[in-house]
Amino acid sequence: MATAYLDKLNEQQRAAVVFGTDGPDLPPPLLVIAGAGSGKTAMLAHRVAHLLVGGADPRRILLMTFSRRAASELTRRVERITAAATGSPVAAEALIWSGTFHAVGARLLREHALAIGLHPDFSIHDREDSADLMNLARHGLGLSKTESRFPTKGTCLAIYSRTVNSGAPLAEVLREHFPWCAGSEAQLKQLFGAYVAAKQAQNVLDYDDLLLAWAQVMTAPDFAAHIGATWDHVLIDEYQDTNRLQARILTALKPDGRGLTVVGDDAQSIYAFRAADVRNILDFPDSFTHRAAVIALERNYRSTQPILAAANAVIAAASERHAKELWSDRAGVEKPRLVTVGTEALQARYMVDRILADREAGMRLKDQAVLFRTSSHAAQIEAELTRRNVPYVKFGGLKFLDSAHVKDLLSVLRLKRNPRDRVAGFRVLQLIPGVGPTAAGRILDALDLATDPRAAWGDVAPPPRADASWTDFVAAMTTEAPWPAAIGLARGWYDPHLDRIHEDAEARRADLLQLEQIAAGYLSAEAFLTELTLDPPDATSDQAGVPLKDEDYLILSTIHSAKGQEWRSVHILNAVDGCIPSDLGTGSTHELEEERRLLYVAMTRAKDQLTLGLPLRFYVTQQTRNGDRHVYAMRTRFIPSAILDRFEAVNWSPAPVASEARPAPAPIDIAANMRAMWG
Numbered sequence: 001m002a003t004a005y006l007d008k009l010n011e012q013q014r015a016a017v018v019f020g021t022d023g024p025d026l027p028p029p030l031l032v033i034a035g036a037g038s039g040k041t042a043m044l045a046h047r048v049a050h051l052l053v054g055g056a057d058p059r060r061i062l063l064m065t066f067s068r069r070a071a072s073e074l075t076r077r078v079e080r081i082t083a084a085a086t087g088s089p090v091a092a093e094a095l096i097w098s099g100t101f102h103a104v105g106a107r108l109l110r111e112h113a114l115a116i117g118l119h120p121d122f123s124i125h126d127r128e129d130s131a132d133l134m135n136l137a138r139h140g141l142g143l144s145k146t147e148s149r150f151p152t153k154g155t156c157l158a159i160y161s162r163t164v165n166s167g168a169p170l171a172e173v174l175r176e177h178f179p180w181c182a183g184s185e186a187q188l189k190q191l192f193g194a195y196v197a198a199k200q201a202q203n204v205l206d207y208d209d210l211l212l213a214w215a216q217v218m219t220a221p222d223f224a225a226h227i228g229a230t231w232d233h234v235l236i237d238e239y240q241d242t243n244r245l246q247a248r249i250l251t252a253l254k255p256d257g258r259g260l261t262v263v264g265d266d267a268q269s270i271y272a273f274r275a276a277d278v279r280n281i282l283d284f285p286d287s288f289t290h291r292a293a294v295i296a297l298e299r300n301y302r303s304t305q306p307i308l309a310a311a312n313a314v315i316a317a318a319s320e321r322h323a324k325e326l327w328s329d330r331a332g333v334e335k336p337r338l339v340t341v342g343t344e345a346l347q348a349r350y351m352v353d354r355i356l357a358d359r360e361a362g363m364r365l366k367d368q369a370v371l372f373r374t375s376s377h378a379a380q381i382e383a384e385l386t387r388r389n390v391p392y393v394k395f396g397g398l399k400f401l402d403s404a405h406v407k408d409l410l411s412v413l414r415l416k417r418n419p420r421d422r423v424a425g426f427r428v429l430q431l432i433p434g435v436g437p438t439a440a441g442r443i444l445d446a447l448d449l450a451t452d453p454r455a456a457w458g459d460v461a462p463p464p465r466a467d468a469s470w471t472d473f474v475a476a477m478t479t480e481a482p483w484p485a486a487i488g489l490a491r492g493w494y495d496p497h498l499d500r501i502h503e504d505a506e507a508r509r510a511d512l513l514q515l516e517q518i519a520a521g522y523l524s525a526e527a528f529l530t531e532l533t534l535d536p537p538d539a540t541s542d543q544a545g546v547p548l549k550d551e552d553y554l555i556l557s558t559i560h561s562a563k564g565q566e567w568r569s570v571h572i573l574n575a576v577d578g579c580i581p582s583d584l585g586t587g588s589t590h591e592l593e594e595e596r597r598l599l600y601v602a603m604t605r606a607k608d609q610l611t612l613g614l615p616l617r618f619y620v621t622q623q624t625r626n627g628d629r630h631v632y633a634m635r636t637r638f639i640p641s642a643i644l645d646r647f648e649a650v651n652w653s654p655a656p657v658a659s660e661a662r663p664a665p666a667p668i669d670i671a672a673n674m675r676a677m678w679g
């Protein structure tokens, strides 16, 4: 067997890659727990390649990670390694089951739908749709009227989601995470019952259902065995960010743990706010009938020593941590820069200046990134980049899908496939002039009574005030077209409405054309809708969509979306208290520790250069009784004075603008001039 690829790995990585692969049995469970940049993901790619080179069937491998992008990077890497080893690549991307837990769940549920009591045409609701359905359920129960202090639809959904994903009782979730809602427990229980009933009646699943239904299927021993037998090997990256439900699925999938490999870093666990539980990784060794082997990786290949030293100092003070030491032999002279600036606007100017200077010096924009805590914090930097014509792609922020017109068009497709989907129904029907919520509700009720709602559009009495476009709508709903012509048909119906609803109809029209092109790449409406809902494309700096492959562009990303990635130069915005940690996050030690890990994740993305911005006048939206207030920022508490020597402190203010040096113009009396105009 040609295994030259093993030579590039260090001893610990190699041990992990080949672990248990030489005998006739599936390998015992394996946990690789190691710090940032230690080559965990690289190890995983090599392990999959090693299995394939050894003759494993790619269709019997399941590879799960936290985003579709990460999954496809992994499978492509596997293809490169196998190609180099054997001369003929294994079509890993096409054959291996890969993706997020949710996407794999969706595919499984669709495949087994009829056998588990689901309609195979179920729609998948994104968070916004789910909140809307929660709202419909809330109105249905009259809770929004009788209970003036009842939690908002978003909060209701967050409570529901956390309860489902953590498997904890509602009372406990309320007590620990939503204490201000504890008084509404009984009503919330009632609401969640109604919400679940509505989903079932409407044949929709939400994000959480993709895991919940999967976990439930796995409680039936026959099914668990059947589904578990689909794969020999199950490998998971970023395991520290999985929740209890995902861990349950895993133990049901592989009760003896054989064939299972998980990798992660407890110091990078940053999704507790979505019920991820770091216990999953800590409990892993004893979760199966066969005890798991644990391998640690200690050498960091990513960052220079000064960057690693600073990141290690930040995480060393963590109170809850599986201690591990990382070392790097990547010498570097530059310490991370801690740049104090007056305002966020100056921070943006400083960073864009540096980014452009580095580009001049030969570092592509693609090798640089700007990271921030939440999408809205990027506003200043986006403005600065736009002003100076620097192309960028933004990850983790507003998605293409979030814009109203894209949602409208997707809702048309969804409604056509599943007329019981009331969120899509309300959205689409109200696009028709003369149709309001009451009329829309009546139409949807009428369809609901039909045995075949898809065929029933023609029988629905036209709403009394609807205009002539009602007939076009019915035609759009009832005309059958093969995929992807179907999306063209839907767009054709929606198009005339654009001008009526939006001022910037032309730009939106271009987006929808682009959507149609994306759609053409999918085999079916179902595949297209599922993928777009689960992992929507990211927003870009120009309306024309994602930049071409050979174009150079800067990456802007939330820290959460930057997981697992690396750049030569990384800029972190707002390294101040009030941002990291956020003022919301300082409630409990647990939350505070998650904030520390967030900074650690951000810092460890950098290979050669790291810059942290410290705007003194940082604006935090703190909801006080008098409204929002400005908070004068302090350096983040995670960089205390004791570790300041790991950083290079820079105070920056822009050079005076040239015009300030020019002599002042001679005064004029414009008031006199104005009077003079009128004689």
Ligand code: ATP
Pocket (backbone or CB within 6 Å): 008, 009, 010, 013, 034, 035, 036, 037, 038, 039, 040, 041, 042, 043, 265, 268, 300, 301, 302, 563, 564, 565, 566, 604
């Ligand atoms: P994170 O915790 O951030 O996800 P990771 O542990 O998954 O990090 P990788 O992304 O796999 O780390 O690797 C970090 C960098 O080190 C990558 O550029 C990778 O190509 C490189 N690398 C990994 N292993 C080796 C090796 N044995 N020799 C040289 N470079 C390596």
Ligand code: MG
Pocket (backbone or CB within 6 Å): 040, 041, 042, 237, 564
């Ligand atoms: Mg990784």
